[in-house]
Amino acid sequence: MLHAHHPAREARSAEPAPRPRAGRRLVGIDAARGIALLGMVSVHILPSWDPQTFEATAQWTLFSGRAAALFALLAGVGLALGSGGTHVHRGPRMTADRAGLLVRAVLITVLGLLINQLSPADPPAYNILVYYGLFFLLALPFLHLSARALAACAAGAAVLGPVLVHALGPALPGFTLYNPGVAELVTAPGSTLAQLLVTGSYPGVTYLAYLLAGMALGRLDLSAARTQFGLLLGGAALAAFSAAASWLLLHPLGGIDRLLAASPFLGREDVRDVLVFGPDPVLPTSTWWWLAVTGPHTNTPLALLSGMGTGALVLGVCLLVARRADRLLLPLTAAGAMTLTLYSAHLLGLFLELHYGRPVLWFLVHVLVGTVFALLWRRSRGRGPLEEVVGRAAHAGRDLVLRHRLNS
Numbered sequence: 001m002l003h004a005h006h007p008a009r010e011a012r013s014a015e016p017a018p019r020p021r022a023g024r025r026l027v028g029i030d031a032a033r034g035i036a037l038l039g040m041v042s043v044h045i046l047p048s049w050d051p052q053t054f055e056a057t058a059q060w061t062l063f064s065g066r067a068a069a070l071f072a073l074l075a076g077v078g079l080a081l082g083s084g085g086t087h088v089h090r091g092p093r094m095t096a097d098r099a100g101l102l103v104r105a106v107l108i109t110v111l112g113l114l115i116n117q118l119s120p121a122d123p124p125a126y127n128i129l130v131y132y133g134l135f136f137l138l139a140l141p142f143l144h145l146s147a148r149a150l151a152a153c154a155a156g157a158a159v160l161g162p163v164l165v166h167a168l169g170p171a172l173p174g175f176t177l178y179n180p181g182v183a184e185l186v187t188a189p190g191s192t193l194a195q196l197l198v199t200g201s202y203p204g205v206t207y208l209a210y211l212l213a214g215m216a217l218g219r220l221d222l223s224a225a226r227t228q229f230g231l232l233l234g235g236a237a238l239a240a241f242s243a244a245a246s247w248l249l250l251h252p253l254g255g256i257d258r259l260l261a262a263s264p265f266l267g268r269e270d271v272r273d274v275l276v277f278g279p280d281p282v283l284p285t286s287t288w289w290w291l292a293v294t295g296p297h298t299n300t301p302l303a304l305l306s307g308m309g310t311g312a313l314v315l316g317v318c319l320l321v322a323r324r325a326d327r328l329l330l331p332l333t334a335a336g337a338m339t340l341t342l343y344s345a346h347l348l349g350l351f352l353e354l355h356y357g358r359p360v361l362w363f364l365v366h367v368l369v370g371t372v373f374a375l376l377w378r379r380s381r382g383r384g385p386l387e388e389v390v391g392r393a394a395h396a397g398r399d400l401v402l403r404h405r406l407n408s
Helices: 023-045 058-063 066-082 091-116 129-142 147-171 182-187 189-199 204-218 225-250 255-262 268-277 288-292 301-336 339-351 359-380 385-407
Strands: none
Touching: 023 058, 023 066, 023 301, 023 339, 023 359, 058 066, 066 091, 066 129, 066 204, 066 301, 091 129, 091 182, 091 339, 091 385, 129 189, 129 204, 147 189, 147 204, 147 288, 147 301, 182 189, 189 204, 204 301, 225 255, 225 288, 225 301, 255 268, 255 288, 288 301, 301 339, 301 359, 339 359, 339 385
């Protein structure tokens, strides 16, 4: 059972550091990415439960599911900033933006497939890179929209996505590997696509809600203190609302009993495990009442709203801190500016499976080595190595299309 080390299904943003008008805004966004990366590493390596009390550990409760949501939200922020921010690109520039995003999506997908070739059958972590390539493809039609339109689309995706997963999941083919590689894509393209869109740990039809919500935030003036306080307060309110709504549905309104009645193969402790540790690997579909839960990686409407709320809250806090004390955030911002490189290296390190015996030691190794590398590389070279490769290719594709459209 994967809950033993509970491969964390956490994520990182493959989107490189955006180039906003205000430098402090960049610091805050990268610091938020650094927090998400730290949370992901902790959930991948540190125990998810206390062997004496069998209760979830603090780091699991704090970061599981939320780190993936934060990364996806910040990826959307980066997409919005890269396509004009508050002044949305139009005409040939938007077409070029889409071309650059397409190149980025392909390269990230290829990188994820190659890394997955080294992944064991029972992986210590689910690799989100292949999913992220699909996320960016799904975002292409929405890239030109305003903040209000994107927020509406995000709300719709938060409702429709979980419904599609619940309704279509049982009818679609299952998957044999948690991390699909090149072989699976070639030999079983249908089941691989179904995994990436619906049945996997990061289904595209639900994670699109995070991406769209982040794009809506990226269309706001994130350098304004009023916006930053709004993110903090609004995010906290949204997270509190989702938690209260789930509690009301599951307890006073009898949702837990409905789940047990419709799922005779599960006991009360099994349902509790889903609420605390998340599904293994996907949420049951025996009743629509499952959509009332908010456990990590349950991908329900309330879980998505909770992820959006906590993500906005973290982003708001980081932007506010960066206004006054950006130097204090330097370790986070250095790591957050090259999450594609650090996440990829982190996965490769996990696949060696050296961390099971001494998780605290290896957690510190991953965090300290990654942070020191990020600080040194940033001072000497700038962007991370993988960020540089993907960024150059994406900009080359964008510039090629832009020149062609302007000269035609």
